[in-house]
Amino acid sequence: MDTEDFYVGRIADCDRIAARHPRLAQAFAFLKRPDLAALPPGRYDLDGDNLWATVQDVALKPFGDTQHAEIHHTYIDIQAPLTGPETIGLLALAPDAAAKVPYDAARDVGFLDVATRPTTLVPGDFAVLMPPCGAHAPGCSLDGARTVRKLIIKIRK
Secondary structure, eight states: OBOSSEEEEEGGGGGGGGGGSTTHHHHHHHHTOTTGGGSOSEEEESBTBTEEEEEEEEEOEEOOSSEEEEEOSSEEEEEEESSSOEEEEEEEOOHHHHHTSOEETTTTEEEEEEOOEEEEEOBTEEEEEOTTTEEEEEEEESSOOOEEEEEEEEEEO
């Protein structure tokens, strides 16, 4: 899936969208590391507060009729499951709708409870979520609760 707000694809094909932002090439170089799933949870600085990665162990929750979706204004998200499938709910918001979501600037996040379209990523997949209109509900599962290790890369717009 390729829109202005989201890109979902295979890591092997990520270079084709690297021109969309000057820091994407550096983010994709990290995303291509063969040892990602073996990295311990934590933050990995790639360019200070302009670009960093976080490895997390996430307890997935069931994907329901509505999700607690998030939006960002300052940072682009790249999300990639490392050890098993993860479903992310996706919803493209109009700019005026995104501007109305209550937003915490210090944490660069706003939340809204909405119905989203489920998109399941497997290891080797990634999603780029563009602010502010790329609302997303990560950490979900269509087939029961479990824990996965995942990578989140934050890129200052």
